Amino acid sequence: MGIRERKEREKGRRRQQIMIAAKRVFSIKGFNKATMEDIANEAELSPGTLYLYFKNKDELCASLSLRILQYLNIKLKYVSSEKDLEPEQKIEALKEAMYDVYEFDPLILINMLHLQSSEVLKNLSSQLVSDIKKLSNNSIKTMADIFEDGIKKNVFIDKKPFALAEILWALFSGIVLCDESKGIIANNKNYLKLTIENAFEIFAKGIKK
Amino acid sequence: MGIRERKEREKGRRRQQIMIAAKRVFSIKGFNKATMEDIANEAELSPGTLYLYFKNKDELCASLSLRILQYLNIKLKYVSSEKDLEPEQKIEALKEAMYDVYEFDPLILINMLHLQSSEVLKNLSSQLVSDIKKLSNNSIKTMADIFEDGIKKNVFIDKKPFALAEILWALFSGIVLCDESKGIIANNKNYLKLTIENAFEIFAKGIKK
Amino acid sequence: MGIRERKEREKGRRRQQIMIAAKRVFSIKGFNKATMEDIANEAELSPGTLYLYFKNKDELCASLSLRILQYLNIKLKYVSSEKDLEPEQKIEALKEAMYDVYEFDPLILINMLHLQSSEVLKNLSSQLVSDIKKLSNNSIKTMADIFEDGIKKNVFIDKKPFALAEILWALFSGIVLCDESKGIIANNKNYLKLTIENAFEIFAKGIKK
Amino acid sequence: MGIRERKEREKGRRRQQIMIAAKRVFSIKGFNKATMEDIANEAELSPGTLYLYFKNKDELCASLSLRILQYLNIKLKYVSSEKDLEPEQKIEALKEAMYDVYEFDPLILINMLHLQSSEVLKNLSSQLVSDIKKLSNNSIKTMADIFEDGIKKNVFIDKKPFALAEILWALFSGIVLCDESKGIIANNKNYLKLTIENAFEIFAKGIKK
DNA sequence: TATGAATGAGCATTCATTCAT
DNA sequence: CATGAATGAATGCTCATTCAT
Numbered sequence: 001m002g003i004r005e006r007k008e009r010e011k012g013r014r015r016q017q018i019m020i021a022a023k024r025v026f027s028i029k030g031f032n033k034a035t036m037e038d039i040a041n042e043a044e045l046s047p048g049t050l051y052l053y054f055k056n057k058d059e060l061c062a063s064l065s066l067r068i069l070q071y072l073n074i075k076l077k078y079v080s081s082e083k084d085l086e087p088e089q090k091i092e093a094l095k096e097a098m099y100d101v102y103e104f105d106p107l108i109l110i111n112m113l114h115l116q117s118s119e120v121l122k123n124l125s126s127q128l129v130s131d132i133k134k135l136s137n138n139s140i141k142t143m144a145d146i147f148e149d150g151i152k153k154n155v156f157i158d159k160k161p162f163a164l165a166e167i168l169w170a171l172f173s174g175i176v177l178c179d180e181s182k183g184i185i186a187n188n189k190n191y192l193k194l195t196i197e198n199a200f201e202i203f204a205k206g207i208k209k
Numbered sequence: 210m211g212i213r214e215r216k217e218r219e220k221g222r223r224r225q226q227i228m229i230a231a232k233r234v235f236s237i238k239g240f241n242k243a244t245m246e247d248i249a250n251e252a253e254l255s256p257g258t259l260y261l262y263f264k265n266k267d268e269l270c271a272s273l274s275l276r277i278l279q280y281l282n283i284k285l286k287y288v289s290s291e292k293d294l295e296p297e298q299k300i301e302a303l304k305e306a307m308y309d310v311y312e313f314d315p316l317i318l319i320n321m322l323h324l325q326s327s328e329v330l331k332n333l334s335s336q337l338v339s340d341i342k343k344l345s346n347n348s349i350k351t352m353a354d355i356f357e358d359g360i361k362k363n364v365f366i367d368k369k370p371f372a373l374a375e376i377l378w379a380l381f382s383g384i385v386l387c388d389e390s391k392g393i394i395a396n397n398k399n400y401l402k403l404t405i406e407n408a409f410e411i412f413a414k415g416i417k418k
Numbered sequence: 419m420g421i422r423e424r425k426e427r428e429k430g431r432r433r434q435q436i437m438i439a440a441k442r443v444f445s446i447k448g449f450n451k452a453t454m455e456d457i458a459n460e461a462e463l464s465p466g467t468l469y470l471y472f473k474n475k476d477e478l479c480a481s482l483s484l485r486i487l488q489y490l491n492i493k494l495k496y497v498s499s500e501k502d503l504e505p506e507q508k509i510e511a512l513k514e515a516m517y518d519v520y521e522f523d524p525l526i527l528i529n530m531l532h533l534q535s536s537e538v539l540k541n542l543s544s545q546l547v548s549d550i551k552k553l554s555n556n557s558i559k560t561m562a563d564i565f566e567d568g569i570k571k572n573v574f575i576d577k578k579p580f581a582l583a584e585i586l587w588a589l590f591s592g593i594v595l596c597d598e599s600k601g602i603i604a605n606n607k608n609y610l611k612l613t614i615e616n617a618f619e620i621f622a623k624g625i626k627k
Numbered sequence: 628m629g630i631r632e633r634k635e636r637e638k639g640r641r642r643q644q645i646m647i648a649a650k651r652v653f654s655i656k657g658f659n660k661a662t663m664e665d666i667a668n669e670a671e672l673s674p675g676t677l678y679l680y681f682k683n684k685d686e687l688c689a690s691l692s693l694r695i696l697q698y699l700n701i702k703l704k705y706v707s708s709e710k711d712l713e714p715e716q717k718i719e720a721l722k723e724a725m726y727d728v729y730e731f732d733p734l735i736l737i738n739m740l741h742l743q744s745s746e747v748l749k750n751l752s753s754q755l756v757s758d759i760k761k762l763s764n765n766s767i768k769t770m771a772d773i774f775e776d777g778i779k780k781n782v783f784i785d786k787k788p789f790a791l792a793e794i795l796w797a798l799f800s801g802i803v804l805c806d807e808s809k810g811i812i813a814n815n816k817n818y819l820k821l822t823i824e825n826a827f828e829i830f831a832k833g834i835k836k
Numbered sequence: 837t838a839t840g841a842a843t844g845a846g847c848a849t850t851c852a853t854t855c856a857t
Numbered sequence: 858c859a860t861g862a863a864t865g866a867a868t869g870c871t872c873a874t875t876c877a878t
Binding site (some may be wrong): 001029030031032033067110114118119120157159163164167169170171172173174175194195198199201203204205206207 | 403
C-alpha cells in the first residue's frame with residue numbers, strides 16, 4: 001500500500017468520523033438547530049477541520065444521504081443477485097434489507113427531504129448531486145429487477161415492475177417517515193418493525209397472481 | 210353578525226393570507242432558507258405584521274400543518290360516514306380524498322417532518338401541539354374505521370384495522386415524499402397520480418379476503 | 419416635502435453617520451483590522467444596521483472613496499468655472515482645492531488603493547464601481563480643462579492637457595501617500611502642507627511657457 | 628565556501644522564491660484577500676514552510692518592501708556617484724532608475740502603504756522596521772544629494788534639496804499608484820511610461836534656474 | 837528541513853424578533 | 858392595526874499559525 005493510498009484511506013476515515021458525529025447531532029437537534037460547532041464537538045475536532053472534509057453544512061448533510069444510499073444499494077444488489085431465491089423469498093429478503101438500512105441510519109429521510117430545496121442544491125457540488133441521483137435511480141432499478149424476475153416466473157401480477165419498485169420505495173419512505181415523526185403520529189413502540197411487517201404482508205399479497 | 214365576530218373573521222382571513230404566502234415561499238426555498246422577510250414580501254405585508262398573527266416562525270409552520278390536517282380530517286370523516294358505499298368503494302373514495310389533499314397542499318410532509326424536531330416543538334404553544342396530535346390521531350382512526358367496516362362485512366382480511374390505516378398513511382406519505390423530491394428520485398411526470406393509482410390497486414388487492 | 423422624500427433624506431443621513439464612523443475606525447486600525455463591530459460601536463448602531471445601508475464591508479469602504487471623489491469633483495468644477503481667474507491663479511486655486519480635499523478626508527488613498535484588487539471589485543455593486551470610475555475620470559477631465567485654458571491663452575506649454583492633469587493627480591496622490599506613511603518616510607511635521615506648496619511651485623514653473 | 632555559508636545562501640534563495648510568489652499573489656488578489664495558502668501554492672511549498680522563512684504574513688509583506696527599497700537604493704547611489712554626469716543628465720538618469728525600479732516590482736506602493744497601519748507595525752520585528760526606515764531615508768537623502776549638486780553648480784533653483792527629493796519621491800509614488808489602480812483611474816495604455824516621461828520633463832523644467 | 841493536517845480565535849453576515857411611530 | 862427600521866445574538870466559515878511526523 002503506497003503512501004498516497006494510505007492517506008486516501010485516512011481521509012475516508014475522517015469523513016466517516018465526521019458523518020457519524022453529524023448524524024448523532026442531527027438526530028438530537030435537527031438539521032437547523034445543529035451548529036457546526038456542535039458537530040465538531042461531537043467529533044472531537046475543531047470547526048475548521050470539518051471544512052477540510054466538507055465544503056459546507058449542506059454538503060455534509062447531503063453526504064449522509066449518499067452514504068445511506070450506498071449502503072441500501074449494496075443490500076439491494078445482493079438480494080437481486082441471489083439466483084436461488086424464489087420471487088416471494090426475494091420480497092421477504094427485500095423487507096429484511098430495508099429494515100437493515102433503517103437500523104443503519106434512521107435519519108435517511110430527514111436528509112433526503114433536505115435535498116429537495118433548490119436553495120440547498122445550489123450549495124452542493126454537482127458531483128455530489130449526480131452521485132445521489134445515480135444511486136437513487138440504481139436502487140429503484142434494482143428493486144424493479146426483482147419484480148421483473150417474479151413477473152417472468154409468473155408469480156407476480158403483470159404490473160410494470162418499475163412502478164412496483166416505486167410503490168415499495170414510497171412505502172418504505174413513508175413508514176420510516178411516520179416512525180421518525182413518532183411524537184406526532186405513531187402510538188405504539190416498535191412501530192417501525194410492526195408496520196414494515198404488516199405492510200410487506202399486504203404488499204406481497206397484493207402483487208401475487 | 211357583531212363587530213367582534215367580523216373582526217375575528219377578518220383575523221382569520223389575514224392568517225390565511227400569510228399561510229398561503231408562507232406555503233409558496235417554503236415550497237421554493239425550503240423551510241430553513243425561507244426568511245420571515247421573504248414571507249412578508251410574498252404576502253405584501255411587513256415582517257412585523259406576521260408576528261401579530263403568529264407567535265413565531267415555527268408556529269407559522271405548524272399552523273400550515275394544522276390547516277392541512279383539518280382539511281384531511283374533513284375529507285376522511287365524509288368518506289367514513291357514507292353509509293351507502295361498499296368497503297371497496299370506500300377505499301376508492303379514500304384514494305380520491307388523498308389525492309385531493311395532496312393537491313390542496315403538497316407541502317404537508319415537509320411541514321410534518323419539520324415538527325419532529327424536539328427543538329421545534331419547544332417553540333410551539335401547547336394548544337397547537339395538542340391540536341395537531343389530536344387531528345393526526347383522528348385521521349388515522351377514521352381510516353381505521355373504514356377498514357373495520359370492511360372487516361366486519363367480511364370483505365377485508367382480518368388485520369388489525371389500525372395497522373391497515375397506518376400502512377395506508379405511510380404509503381400516502383411516502384408517495385408524496387417521493388413526488389416532492391422528484392429532482393432526486395422520481396423519473397416520470399405525473400409520478401404522483403400514477404403511483405397513487407398503482408399503489409391503491411396493489412393495496413386494495415392485498416387487503417381483500 | 420413628502421414622506422418619501424423625508425425618508426430618503428433620513429437614509430442619506432444614516433449612511434453619512436456610518437461612513438464617518440468607518441473613516442474614524444479605518445484611520446485608527448486600518449481597513450483590515452477594523453471590524454464591522456468596531457464601526458457599529460463607533461456609529462452607536464448595531465452591526466446588523468450597517469448592512470441595511472451597505473451591502474458589505476468592501477462596499478462601505480468603496481463608498482468612502484466615492485464620497486471624497488464627489489467632494490473633489492465639486493471643488494475642481496468650481497475652480498474650472500471661475501471665468502475671472504488667470505491660468506496661473508487657477509493653478510493656485512487647484513492647490514488650495516487639493517489641500518482642502520485632503521483635510522476633508524486624509525484617508526482618500528488608502529481607500530482608493532483598496533479598490534485595486536479584483537477580488538474587492540467582485541464584492542461591489544456595478545453601480546458603485548461605475549460611479550467611482552465616472553467621477554475619477556471627470557475629476558481628471560476637469561483639471562485638463564484648466565490646463566487647456568492656459569494653453570489656449572498661451573500661458574502654459576503645449577503639452578497634452580490631459581497628461582498634465584494626470585501628472586498633477588499623481589503628484590497629489592503621491593504627496594498624500596507619503597504623508598500617510600509618515601511613520602516610514604516623512605520627517606517633518608506639516609509635511610503635507612510644505613510639500614504641496616513646494617511641489618506646486620515647481621510644477622507651475624515647469625508648465626509655464 | 629563553508630557549509631554554513633552555503634546554507635545561508637540556500638536560505639536566501641528560498642526567501643526569494645517565496646517573496647516572488649507572494650508578489651504574484653498580492654498583485655492578483657491584493658494583500659488582504661491573499662492567503663498564506665495561496666502564496667504557498669504559488670511557491671510550490673507547504674504553508675508551514677513559509678513560516679520557516681518569515682515570522683508571519685505581515686513580515687513577509689514588509690520584506691517585499693525592504694527588497695525593493697534595497698534595489699532602489701543601489702540604483703540611486705549609483706546615479707549620485709557618477710562624477711562625470713551633469714546635474715541635468717543625473718535627473719535623466721534618475722528617471723531611468725525609477726522606471727527600472729517600477730519594472731522590477733510594481734507592487735512597491737501597495738506594500739509600502741500596508742506598512743502604515745500601526746497595527747501592522749506591531750507585528751514586525753524591530754530590526755525590520757528600522758531597516759525599512761533607514762533605507763527609505765537613505766533613498767530620499769541620496770536624491771537630495773543629486774539636487775544639491777545641481778544647486779551648487781548653479782543649475783537648479785535654490786530650493787531645499789531635501790524638499791525637492793520628497794517631491795520627486797511623491798511624484799514617483801503617485802504615478803505608480805495611479806498606474807496600479809488603472810481599472811479605476813487611468814485610461815491609456817502605457818500610462819506609466821508616458822506619464823513618467825511627461826512628469827520628469829515638467830519637473831526638470833521646473834527646477835532649472 | 838519540509839510537510840500539511842489540524843487548530844480555534846476571529847469575523848462578516850444573517851435573520852427572527854421587537855417596538856416606536 | 859400596521860409598519861419597517863433597528864436590533865444583536867447566533868453561526869457559518871476563514872485563515873494565520875502551529876506541530877507531530
